[in-house]
Structures are given as structure tokens and as C-alpha cells.
Amino acid sequence: MVLVYIDQADQQIKKASLEALSYGAAIAKQLGCATEALVFGTVKDNLADLGKNGAQKVHQLKNETLNSMDVKVHSNLVAAAAKQLNANIVVFAHNLNGRAIAPAVAVKLDAGIVTGACSLPNMQNGFEVTKTVFSGKAFANIKIETAIKVIAINQNSFGLVAYDNAASIEAINLVIPPASIKITKVEKIEGDIPLTEANLVVSGGRGLKGPENWGILLDLAKALGAATACSRPVSDADWRPHHEHVGQTGIQIAPNLYIAIGISGAIQHLAGVNRSKTIVVINKDPEAPFFKAADYGVVGDAFDVVPRLTAAIEKAKAAN
Amino acid sequence: MKILVCISKTPDTTAKIAFIEGNTKLDESGIQWIINPYDEWYALVRAIELKEKDPATLIHLVTVGGVDTEPIIRKALALGGDEAIRIDSTSHDSFTIANQIAAVAKEGAYDLILTGKETIDYNSACIGSMLSALLDLPFISLADHLELNEKVATVKREIESGEETCEANLPLIVSCQKGMAEQRIPNMRGIMAARTKPLKVVAPVASAATTSISAFDLPPAKSGVKLIDPEQMDELVKLLKEEAKVI
Known part of the structure; x- marks a missing residue:
């Protein structure tokens, strides 16, 4: 059995x-x-x-x-x-x-x-x-x-x-052994879609230049109903919380869709996301190594491309 | 306070992984070896911070591996371990490795056993949990904070919906992840001192392997990226819907 x-x-x-x-x-x-x-x-x-x-x-x-x-x-x-x-x-x-x-x-x-x-x-x-x-x-x-x-x-x-x-x-009849730890406090993160369970993930890297620019990424995530993630330099700089760090030393994820914005695609980052079914890379550097691991690529400035993608998704949703 | 920190030798995070001998063996040529980052940055550094608060603390390091693991053991000693034990076995079977460490842990009567959340080579995340069963001790996994107060540990761990704070009496096993401590670089004094710190080599205890690796594989290469004009985001949405079928 x-x-x-x-x-x-x-x-x-x-x-x-x-x-x-x-x-x-x-x-x-x-x-x-x-x-x-x-x-x-x-x-x-x-x-x-x-x-x-x-x-x-x-x-x-x-x-x-x-x-x-x-x-x-x-x-x-x-x-x-x-x-x-x-x-x-x-x-x-x-x-x-x-x-x-x-x-x-x-x-x-x-x-x-x-x-x-x-x-x-x-x-x-x-x-x-x-x-x-x-x-x-x-x-x-x-x-x-x-x-x-x-x-x-x-x-x-x-x-x-x-x-x-x-x-x-x-x-089932089992004797429950005595507790070995005591829970004293629970802090919940409200509202977020847990990264490891998400089907769709939108992730940002240093290319977004600073935490104040995350709005365009959050808008895209909201339009898609996606969870948000980031690269290691972003979480190290405290632009985003540590629990969003995906990569070799962060969380490894395997969503259906991973959209990487302004992430060059270092081998350590790829290790955390290369089991994603479909990878979209948005980066203004056509030489970014991430394009080699991507299914779809957009070479362009994230600050132009991402709002346009969000609008296209909203439009497609409205048409349904 | 006696702390045992379990460390493992892994390829550097930038290592390009390839296999030889009919995909049965890692191609080690050109690989730089490091202390598994979770063991070093989080478990070991937190132990060192605890020792800085309470200088009577003793930090022992344990690794299961051949003589080729000694450079990373010396580095861990340079960072701040007091003594190291190398168990002379090259097994890759988690159960065998846990049995080896359990034998050392029993003998040393440690108050706290720290591991990284997993190794970045085999990613099994087994040792802490197995030690809990072998030593009949409480285990808290994926911890990012750890404080000691006499014989009680206060530990914060990741849960699905956020974080949980727990208390447990020592002895205790904790697996450590990001947030627990910050990476350090060994200083010259530490490196000099590490040369003369004790590194004991012990023979493995008998333990039958429960698993074996028959072959490795590399992920299939992507067939090539399809580039989309940045002005044509409707086209990308259409491809994601109709071709990739992911939205």
C-alpha cells in the first residue's frame, strides 16, 4: 500500500x-x-x-x-x-x-x-x-x-x-507522544501567494535599479495573479524581503510561467528557476545569459516593456 | 555550552556541472570546492556569534568525507571552530552520513547541533531530520533566528504562511537558513590559528547504505529563445496563452 x-x-x-x-x-x-x-x-x-x-x-x-x-x-x-x-x-x-x-x-x-x-x-x-x-x-x-x-x-x-x-x-488510533517544542508566536504574511505554490511568478533583478521602481512589477503580478520573486542582489540590498529570493541559495521554484525582469541570469539564479515550464526574459541587454535559458525574450527597457505587457494582459482578460 | 556544526564540502555556486564515466560521476576538473554555503554562512557563523556572547562555548565541526575535505575544514576552523572531526567515509547515502554524525554526536554530548538547511550538491535536506530520529532529539528545521537562554533555545522558523517562534529545551537540532547570520571572511589571525587547531580523523561506524546513485543527467537544453518585439506585447500574451498555454 x-x-x-x-x-x-x-x-x-x-x-x-x-x-x-x-x-x-x-x-x-x-x-x-x-x-x-x-x-x-x-x-x-x-x-x-x-x-x-x-x-x-x-x-x-x-x-x-x-x-x-x-x-x-x-x-x-x-x-x-x-x-x-x-x-x-x-x-x-x-x-x-x-x-x-x-x-x-x-x-x-x-x-x-x-x-x-x-x-x-x-x-x-x-x-x-x-x-x-x-x-x-x-x-x-x-x-x-x-x-x-x-x-x-x-x-x-x-x-x-x-x-x-x-x-x-x-x-486511526495512535498514542500522541509529548510535545518536544512549544510554539510561542506566529507571524503571518498576509495576502501574498506563497512562491513555492505559485503557478505564475514575476521576478525582478538589479535592472529595476531600486525598490521604488517595483510598482511596475507588482502591477504585472497583480494582472496575472502571480507571486513575486527577486534575485539575490535584490534581497541582499533589502530592496525586497529575503523570502522572495529565488536561486541556488534561495528558494528553488518550478512554476508554469517565470517572468524575469532585469535579471541577467547568472548560473546561481538559473539553478533556482530552470525547472519552470516557460521562461520569459525581459532585459535591455541582448547579451544577458538568461536569454539562452528562456523560451520567450523581449530585448527592451523594463520601464517601457513591463507596463505595456501589463496592459496587454488586462486587455486579453477583458476580451474573455 | 557545546555546539556541533555539521559541514559539508560542495562545488562552488558558480560551478558548471558536468558528468563523466557514462554519466555516473561528477566531472571534478576545474571545480572549486567550498563549505556548503548554508553550513558556513548560517550554521557556523551563528555558532560563532553565540560563542562571542558566551566565551565558554565550544564549537566542534564535523564532516563526513575523505582527506580532500580538509581544506574546507581548515577554513571553517579559521572562521572560528575550536576543533574538527573528520569521519573518514566518502558515502553519498544520507542515512549512512547521518549514522556517522550521530555516533560523533552521542560521544560528544552536545547541547546544540546545527546543520545548513540542505547541501547545494545533493539537496537532500536529510541530515538534521535523520539525526533527530537517531538521537531522539527535537528538531527545528528552516530556522532563521536562534537565541539561547540557559538550557532553552528560542528559534524562529519559516512556515507556509509566515514565521513561527518556538521554544525547545536543549539538547536540540536546528537546520539553518538565510537570516540566521551574515557571511564572514576569515581573518589572518584565524587562518594562522586554524593550522594548529585539532583535526581528528575517525573511522566510520558500520552502516549499510539504503540508496545508491545509478546515473546523473543534465536538463535538456532549451530549443532557443523566441524574441518578441518590445512594441508587440499583445503578441507575447497570445503566445503565452495559445502556444505555451501557461496563462
Whole structure:
């Protein structure tokens, strides 16, 4: 059986977990076995709907102390559930919580683990999973050599698959260990689309010359419904918050569309974004290395091009 | 206060990645090796800052690797580690590496174990979490602030909707990311002192690998950029809608 850990934030199931569920269901199909989901905490979503992403059964441990991540507690519980339910493969989203607990769960299950996976397993010769390495500059095929396997799948690398069934929901009986950390404060960033979950991303670099010029980029992002990002020099100069920094030492993202404005495309930046499905580069320097990695390029001054692009998008939206 | 900082040797961030021997091995020619930036800039520098506040603090460094890792260990000692332990194994299996570090951690009875959020070569982000299971200690991942008050740590970590502040009793494992500290450059005195600081080499403990790398691959090259006239943004929107189908 393939067991998929369903992560939540603010009592809502994350898109990354639905992708993980679709991924787990695809593995189960390869193996001819069942897909079951594991949900902790008091989630507000309708759990039967997890059937629409491939779960036949949902095991729930409903306890509000589990709404925030405590690695020691959560990893113990996932491992205990996997043992109780006889899971052969445990799947996580490689998001903030998934990366915190999946490796600990693997240790507790004597399982080999691949994190940052980006392919279905190849079972021609053992059990091989492809993962991104060198921060997106390459891939590695990793063979898992243990009976039980743990996989954490990259966000936005396996699309949601629609299934036509409702999942049955069962309570799972597990003893919750004592908390190992105490949450004392939560600060929320309101309104933003989280970068790692965004399908569309608009990103700015030093070419925008200063934080006061970000308005044109924010207008474009708003017109598209896109999240905003930036290059490292921009976040280092505090023009934009650190959590927007994408690149080798920032966040690695894989949206459907990445629009880079005034970013030259240094190899460290490309490493963070080269898994994007479509890349648009707007830069006034025709020699900018980013054009080599782009699908569409506009050689021109961002201060002219970006407002014009925003207007074109508004126009297309109005025409629909 | 005893702090263990886990460091790893990685290619420089500007390194061009290529493979040899039928795509089974990294082409190391021309590669500059550095301390994994997350380990150095955030984990190690934060440990040094904590030592500056409380000079009785001891910082031990641990790395799993061959003799070729010693230059980066010396650099970490020059930045401010007190002692280093190199576990003589060249394994790439996260579980094996975590087992090695766990053995050193058990023996050293550390109050705090710091790692970077991931290495920039294999990007597995496994070691902190695995150590938590192997040592049965609390683990806080993706932290960008860390303060110590006696035996209690206050840590800020990234969550999906913002940031969360947590408290945990020591001993504790923390994985560090941007915001935790600022990059430093070793000074001459540090570099001189590093030459004589202890660097202990220990044999690996027995641990069966759970994974192996069978081959590497490079991403397919882009077929070439389609240039659009800056006056024709309607054309770009049309291409994104009808050709790329992304908006």
C-alpha cells in the first residue's frame, strides 16, 4: 500500500500534498496496490474529497495539538501509522513540513529515502527515482535498496490527476507522544501567494535599479495573479524581503510561467528557476545569459516593456 | 555550552556541472570546492556569534568525507571552530552520513547541533531530520533566528504562511537558513590559528547504505529563445496563452 502524508497549514490542506497524493496514486497504479492518505490535526477541508486526487481511504488522527509541526511528534506518528497500516511506500510533499519529517520517518522505518523527487519510480531494474541535484543544475537517478521506501516529491513537478471517487474516512488510533517544542508566536504574511505554490511568478533583478521602481512589477503580478520573486542582489540590498529570493541559495521554484525582469541570469539564479515550464526574459541587454535559458525574450527597457505587457494582459482578460 | 556544526564540502555556486564515466560521476576538473554555503554562512557563523556572547562555548565541526575535505575544514576552523572531526567515509547515502554524525554526536554530548538547511550538491535536506530520529532529539528545521537562554533555545522558523517562534529545551537540532547570520571572511589571525587547531580523523561506524546513485543527467537544453518585439506585447500574451498555454 502507498501511504501519502497530507500536510496542512492553518487547518487547510496544501496543494503540494494533493500533488503528492496524485503522485502516490500513480505509483500505486504501477504496483497494483491501494493508495491511502494520512491526515493529522483538525483540517477544515472535506476529507472525502481526497478521493478526487487518488486516495481510496483517509486515515485521520484528529487532534488540534497536531496542527503545527513538531518533528519528533509527527515523525513518530507517521512511522507508527505506516507500520500499523503495512505501508510499503510512504510519500510526502517536499515542502517545508515534508522535508522536516520525511527523513526522520525513513530512519524509523529502516527505509531508504529520496527527497526532491521529480519522476515516477522506474521499476525496470529495482526501484529508481529521479531527483534534482546541484540545485536544479542536474538530475540523479537514485536506487532505493530497502523493502520500505520513502519519497518526498518536489512541488509543481507532478500535476494533479482527477479521480472519480470519494475516499472513505477512518479514525486511526495512535498514542500522541509529548510535545518536544512549544510554539510561542506566529507571524503571518498576509495576502501574498506563497512562491513555492505559485503557478505564475514575476521576478525582478538589479535592472529595476531600486525598490521604488517595483510598482511596475507588482502591477504585472497583480494582472496575472502571480507571486513575486527577486534575485539575490535584490534581497541582499533589502530592496525586497529575503523570502522572495529565488536561486541556488534561495528558494528553488518550478512554476508554469517565470517572468524575469532585469535579471541577467547568472548560473546561481538559473539553478533556482530552470525547472519552470516557460521562461520569459525581459532585459535591455541582448547579451544577458538568461536569454539562452528562456523560451520567450523581449530585448527592451523594463520601464517601457513591463507596463505595456501589463496592459496587454488586462486587455486579453477583458476580451474573455 | 557545546555546539556541533555539521559541514559539508560542495562545488562552488558558480560551478558548471558536468558528468563523466557514462554519466555516473561528477566531472571534478576545474571545480572549486567550498563549505556548503548554508553550513558556513548560517550554521557556523551563528555558532560563532553565540560563542562571542558566551566565551565558554565550544564549537566542534564535523564532516563526513575523505582527506580532500580538509581544506574546507581548515577554513571553517579559521572562521572560528575550536576543533574538527573528520569521519573518514566518502558515502553519498544520507542515512549512512547521518549514522556517522550521530555516533560523533552521542560521544560528544552536545547541547546544540546545527546543520545548513540542505547541501547545494545533493539537496537532500536529510541530515538534521535523520539525526533527530537517531538521537531522539527535537528538531527545528528552516530556522532563521536562534537565541539561547540557559538550557532553552528560542528559534524562529519559516512556515507556509509566515514565521513561527518556538521554544525547545536543549539538547536540540536546528537546520539553518538565510537570516540566521551574515557571511564572514576569515581573518589572518584565524587562518594562522586554524593550522594548529585539532583535526581528528575517525573511522566510520558500520552502516549499510539504503540508496545508491545509478546515473546523473543534465536538463535538456532549451530549443532557443523566441524574441518578441518590445512594441508587440499583445503578441507575447497570445503566445503565452495559445502556444505555451501557461496563462
